[in-house]
Amino acid sequence: xxxxxxxxxxxxxxxxLALAGAAAAGCAIPMGLGSSQTRVKYWHFLGASDGIIMNxxxxxxxKDNPEIFVEENVLAWGEPFYTKIAxxxxxxxxxxxxxxxxxxxxxxxxxxxxxxxxxxxLEENGLTAADFSPPIWERAHIDGVLxxxxxxxxxxxxxxxxxxxxxxxxxxxxxxxxxxxGVDELMAALRRTKDAMxxxxxxxxxxxxxxxxxxxxxxWTLYAQSGGALLSADNTKIAIDDxxxxxxxxxxxxxxxxxxxxWRTDYGASVANFTNxxxxxxxxxDWETTGLKERKTPFSMTRxxxxxxxxxxxxxxHSFVLPHQRxxxxxxxxxxxxFIAYLVKNSADWxxxxxxxxxxxxxxxxxxxxxxPQSEYRSVITEVALDPQVWFAGSASRLWIEFGQAFSPVxxxxxxxxxxxxxxxxxxxxxxxxxxxxxxxxR
Amino acid sequence: MTTTxxxxxxxxxxxxxxxxxxxxxxxxxxVAPFLLIYVAFLVWPVLLGLRMSLSSVNVAxxxxxxxxxxxxxxxxxxxxxxxxxWNTVVFTVLSTIPLxxxxxxxxxxxxxxxxxxxxxxxxxxxxxxxxxAVVSILWLQMIYPPGYGLINGTLGTDVPxxxxxxxxxxxxxxxxxxxxxxFNFLLYLAALxxxxxxxxxxxxxDGASAWQRLRSITLxxxxxxxxxxxxxxxxxxxxxxxxxxxxxAGGPENSTRSIIEYAYDMGFTGYRTGYASAVSxxxxxxxxxxxxxxxxxxxxxxxxxx
Numbered sequence: 001x002x003x004x005x006x007x008x009x010x011x012x013x014x015x016x017l018a019l020a021g022a023a024a025a026g027c028a029i030p031m032g033l034g035s036s037q038t039r040v041k042y043w044h045f046l047g048a049s050d051g052i053i054m055n056x057x058x059x060x061x062x063k064d065n066p067e068i069f070v071e072e073n074v075l076a077w078g079e080p081f082y083t084k085i086a087x088x089x090x091x092x093x094x095x096x097x098x099x100x101x102x103x104x105x106x107x108x109x110x111x112x113x114x115x116x117x118x119x120x121x122l123e124e125n126g127l128t129a130a131d132f133s134p135p136i137w138e139r140a141h142i143d144g145v146l147x148x149x150x151x152x153x154x155x156x157x158x159x160x161x162x163x164x165x166x167x168x169x170x171x172x173x174x175x176x177x178x179x180x181x182g183v184d185e186l187m188a189a190l191r192r193t194k195d196a197m198x199x200x201x202x203x204x205x206x207x208x209x210x211x212x213x214x215x216x217x218x219x220w221t222l223y224a225q226s227g228g229a230l231l232s233a234d235n236t237k238i239a240i241d242d243x244x245x246x247x248x249x250x251x252x253x254x255x256x257x258x259x260x261x262x263w264r265t266d267y268g269a270s271v272a273n274f275t276n277x278x279x280x281x282x283x284x285x286d287w288e289t290t291g292l293k294e295r296k297t298p299f300s301m302t303r304x305x306x307x308x309x310x311x312x313x314x315x316x317x318h319s320f321v322l323p324h325q326r327x328x329x330x331x332x333x334x335x336x337x338x339f340i341a342y343l344v345k346n347s348a349d350w351x352x353x354x355x356x357x358x359x360x361x362x363x364x365x366x367x368x369x370x371x372x373p374q375s376e377y378r379s380v381i382t383e384v385a386l387d388p389q390v391w392f393a394g395s396a397s398r399l400w401i402e403f404g405q406a407f408s409p410v411x412x413x414x415x416x417x418x419x420x421x422x423x424x425x426x427x428x429x430x431x432x433x434x435x436x437x438x439x440x441x442x443r
Numbered sequence: 444m445t446t447t448x449x450x451x452x453x454x455x456x457x458x459x460x461x462x463x464x465x466x467x468x469x470x471x472x473x474v475a476p477f478l479l480i481y482v483a484f485l486v487w488p489v490l491l492g493l494r495m496s497l498s499s500v501n502v503a504x505x506x507x508x509x510x511x512x513x514x515x516x517x518x519x520x521x522x523x524x525x526x527x528x529w530n531t532v533v534f535t536v537l538s539t540i541p542l543x544x545x546x547x548x549x550x551x552x553x554x555x556x557x558x559x560x561x562x563x564x565x566x567x568x569x570x571x572x573x574x575x576a577v578v579s580i581l582w583l584q585m586i587y588p589p590g591y592g593l594i595n596g597t598l599g600t601d602v603p604x605x606x607x608x609x610x611x612x613x614x615x616x617x618x619x620x621x622x623x624x625x626f627n628f629l630l631y632l633a634a635l636x637x638x639x640x641x642x643x644x645x646x647x648x649d650g651a652s653a654w655q656r657l658r659s660i661t662l663x664x665x666x667x668x669x670x671x672x673x674x675x676x677x678x679x680x681x682x683x684x685x686x687x688x689x690x691x692a693g694g695p696e697n698s699t700r701s702i703i704e705y706a707y708d709m710g711f712t713g714y715r716t717g718y719a720s721a722v723s724x725x726x727x728x729x730x731x732x733x734x735x736x737x738x739x740x741x742x743x744x745x746x747x748x749x
Contacts, residue, residue: 079711083714086503089503090505113505264603396712409696430521430523434713
């Protein structure tokens, strides 16, 4: 019999701590931190299939750059993440790098909690303004200072079930969905699909549920298509065009009334219905792509249909920011920019998750163009409908949740479009009159 | 020997006076550790919160300007604040009454069922052992969903329990009652078991019916327990947050948004820590008022009964 190996207390403790650390980091540490390595602490909120792809990219970077160790820390998406960034950034002892939604940039007190991007270091790593989609690059600035490096846009897209749409005769000879233009064509296509499905509602999106933002996403897409604005140019007054806003809300309600949309579905149910072929169309962000492929749903996707004029689609963008640090180590800083540049330049790998790269050269890469159906909707990148630049906007923001709550009962028919709009405007007024928690003079 | 006896005798009057006033160095020494923790973790944060509620401070701790009662003025003029406060009151009334009554009824039942008592006790108290997250997911994902949920599936109905303004609050109350009634039940059961059996025997000899025994012996002797349970329940209900946050997030249309959820939204989604502190203080004052009123009521009742 062999004796059990002699484990010292220190070794055991160290091993346990390392394990705990690995667990806390989402088991994402690609290799141990060697003494000669530069450590870059990276916080992100990319979970599920997004997270797996990001982890692969971090590992690929580690292979090419053995002298840099990227410590990946995966945190929960949404408000808790932004609260953490704000607190870490204000303390000045924050991670070296973090992901961010571009539309949240105005609400975080960029100068106080985020450090400006060093444009020179970015150029040294081969990235300039010309490499990025102009409206998105523009949005990464606050008062002319660059605070974020755009990574992608994740717009609302149209997922369609190829099998059902084929039965309904909606596919062209190339097997792709024939585009519709305007309300009537879309309604006609939905009705034909409904008939082909034996009277089941063919369209799904998250119309209700816990803090749902689906109603906001759909409304903002369609309203932006009709050319409407939310706020005045200086972002201080409501500038909603009532006629246009109501037209969109009436249309959204009509979908429910005519049985073209199952308005009883929340986020999970809408995706599940589409996955299982219970719905032929899904209006959602592009991030469900990987999941749908894994579950072998016969689907493809395309740009959100043009209904009220243009082909605009609600979107937000992932980007990279540098949370404020009191003393930034120049060596770590160089490593951080190298890592960012690596991720941005390899956007084609990231696009597997469904997102449209903000890095323009990636849009022409054969690797990206080969991605099906991810490259189908890439042209949307110049027509994205971003949020107004105010502190209460952006992914998982008060604006999204309040508007989602106001419009959800309109879709279900419990409220009239007028009531829904009034509720939304009241909420918007409340947000406008509340003081910005990160006012300008702080910068 | 004589000296040792004499010395304390000489010091006695001073010490005695101190003891009478409730003050000794020894006592202070024993209390000090607790007092320190009490000050550090209760008194100081309470004062700090008060100071924050009078400023515009954000979640990052910056923008810390004194703005007087600005936050309070804003809160009192925000219809959503009043709506959330009203929801909290509605929830408190709707939940406290069944929680106290059912707690009593279940305790009486179990007390009088003389076989497999542990099973009845466990079945009423069991849900209380579950964490709020488990309870919320259970009801949210398995019992309430339209279509396949346990209730709708069994009854063949299509009630939108948590997604309609007319049913959402009641659904949350129902879940809360199921989940927490066990605590009151346990307190009542303990009180019932401490009532001397001979009282009932004497009453039975005098020919009192079961109903008379309940009305004239059991309920009066449970008075103190009831007072305690009502106080605890009111305070717990006023502070409702977890199950609402997890099951409806305050929706639909703010119909279940409690005042704590409102403070949470303002502080963490809206980043406005100062404003959230002001809202917390409004709730704090409300709770203090409720406690004082209760104290008054029960003191009077105690005086009357004695």
